[in-house]
Amino acid sequence: MLVGNILFAILIAIGTFVIIIYAARAPSIITVTLTEKGIVVNNRLYPFNSVEYFSISHNSNPPSLILQLKNILLPKVSILIRDVPDSAVAEFLEEYLEEREEEEESLLERLMAHIDF
Numbered sequence: 001m002l003v004g005n006i007l008f009a010i011l012i013a014i015g016t017f018v019i020i021i022y023a024a025r026a027p028s029i030i031t032v033t034l035t036e037k038g039i040v041v042n043n044r045l046y047p048f049n050s051v052e053y054f055s056i057s058h059n060s061n062p063p064s065l066i067l068q069l070k071n072i073l074l075p076k077v078s079i080l081i082r083d084v085p086d087s088a089v090a091e092f093l094e095e096y097l098e099e100r101e102e103e104e105e106s107l108l109e110r111l112m113a114h115i116d117f
Contacts, residue, residue: 034092053098056086
């Protein structure tokens with residue numbers, strides 16, 4: 001029984017260390033480009049047919065582009081809009097995707113935003 005508790009404590013310590021190292025990293029700069037074929041994120045194309053809808057969230061500064069994907073593992077993506085007006089992003093995407101009103105953030109999304117994750 002004592003061995004199980006020690007192994008669990010070691011597992012918790014390793015997990016804590018990994019989370020601290022991950023949280024201490026500087027955020028990476030991601031290049032996002034909107035094209036007629038889809039959304040390009042760091043040279044990877046996400047075609048419009050893989051996106052269910054989009055919304056613009058004004059809950060953050062700068063505003064965020066929220067993409068609801070047709071992907072079970074990664075259903076929602078949030079991208080900060082910088083260097084271009086959010087109205088221009090919405091106007092371009094409306095030609096290809098349905099725009100929906102921004103949904104209220106889930107508790108997990110609010111918590112992640114609060115801790116700058």
